Amino acid sequence: MSATRCFAGVDVGSATTKAVLIDEHAVALAHTLLPSGGRLAEAAERVLAKVLDQAGAVAVDVAAVVATGYGRDCVPARTKSVTEITCHARGAHALHPAVRSVIDIGGQDSKAIALDANGMVRRFEMNDKCAAGTGRFLDVMARTLDVALDEIGPVALTAERPASISSTCTVFAESEVVSLLAQGETVPHILSGLCLAITHRINSLASRVGMAPEVMMTGGVAKNVAVVKGIEQAIGLPVTVPDEPQIVGALGAALLARDLAEKEAASGSNAG
């Protein structure tokens, strides 16, 4: 296959590593997602190899790679590291230029981002040091309740009322869940309560940043319909969830890689 000049974004998150490959016209050629595991550099290399393979491209076709996510500095092929805050804003803007607010809940942190009409970050807030109320929280609760992770949202929506969960601390909430089960509380009610607890936590971040329409939700937790619905109610605005909420950061990184390569080409031609 003939070589196309392309650009890659790699997002090394705490739970999953994502890659997106785009061409010169910013058209996505391929995207993929793998568990991050304990060896971040290897995970990054694997996702990159996989998207290249999917697109029928080879490494030399890649003009620039922008790495993001908490493992961004572990990506061997990176041209540059950019924080996931900037990348999520850029990715969300590319998907829906009308987006002015992004709520991202990943495996170990959550963020609320306000952006301008060009997709630049204006303000942001990020959760505290621990992973309370994030994807990891739901992951642990799913195991405690013996429910599949992707079933949490639909099951929670069947509840007539949420059980009262007072904490988003994974350790405290887990013991609360065990007590609730012992008291005879049903699983849907508990799941509904857990989703609501996440909603309250993200709402305090969101209100500090100030949410303006359109609001997009990114990150793995955006796949949970009960959390999305709860957030819509809490902030009083509809929330858009893209088809692949987990790769928005990697998409933003790929677009930034394209900017970077273009900027370099421009300065090169100016100099020459």
Add this chain to the structure above:
Amino acid sequence: MSIDSPSLLETFEQVCANPYQQARAAAEQGVPVAGLMCSYSPQELFHAAGYLPVRILGRAGATPRADQLVQTYSCSFARSALDSGLAGELDFLRLAVFSHTCDTLQNVADLWKRNCPGMQTLIVSTPNQTAGAAAQTYFRKELARVRAELAATAGPISDDDLRASMVLHARHRATMQRLYALRRDNPGALTGRQMMAVVTASFLMPKEEHLEKLTELLGALEQHPPGQADTRPRVLVAGSVCQDLGFIGAIEDAGCRIVDDDLCMGARSFLVPEAAEGDPLDALADQYLARTPCPAFHCPGFDPGTHLLERAQQAGADGVVFLLTKFCDPWAFDYAHAKNTLDEADIPALMLEVEQNLPVPEQFRTRTGAFVEILQSRAGL
């Protein structure tokens, strides 16, 4: 004679790495050492009485002794300083000096008095309202009481001795201000971490010695021509204390340049008006009350937001990073207001919560990184 600024800067870093080494050595030579917990403790008085005044710092590590005595919502600075006292790490002190500022330090003072035998605990009361004649009368009276208490053990402190000490401290502050000005004009001259080391060492070394080394450093840096134009965003750091040089280093590692600060243990300690003629105690009381007021005080007419905005504008800062010691509510309440003022003036601000114990966490790196990316995109970089 060639002046070697890197090795001089290294000296200051070493002082910060072993903060009490010099004080301990002085104590072993028979010099009485006073440990000051707060910027409102009048170092000039202790110096005039023959004491070596040094600041008590917080420290990293577990605080099991303090944990038995203070609530979980006390800040890590107070907690770790108290733990150092209880553990006997400060046994070289003759005096521990507290000021009546925040609730936590007031209570730690009482705990210190009961639980740290072997040294005298001295509390310097400060007026809760720092403006006006009544505040001056009150604080002058308090300084006179401290002077008399010191005289009981160290002998009388003459007006001339006090004046001489005030002149030394004024010269030191003026020289520190020159270093701050040099950095504002030429941020490439020294890194934020190096500057913070010079600042922190000034609270730990004998003033005469710090002044000498500082003058030498300024001489070396002033000869050094400014480097290439630095396109990195200019940042002002604000807050109470930043004793962990690693935090300052981590902020700059995100890709910005720290060009100034509005820290209590920083520029606020050096931007003090000159002493008036006449009665030295009057002048000293005036000087302390004219400091940028601690957020634990009430000061009519002072607006913390306007103050921070002015400091940021004077520094030509593109953004402000606010280091908030976790559980420090006086600063936390002021921050919300200051942030609004900065927002209105379109100066981006970032608040970072810091603790003595924690290494630089990943979220800190992402936050500072994203903040610098905002500043870069605004500058079209």
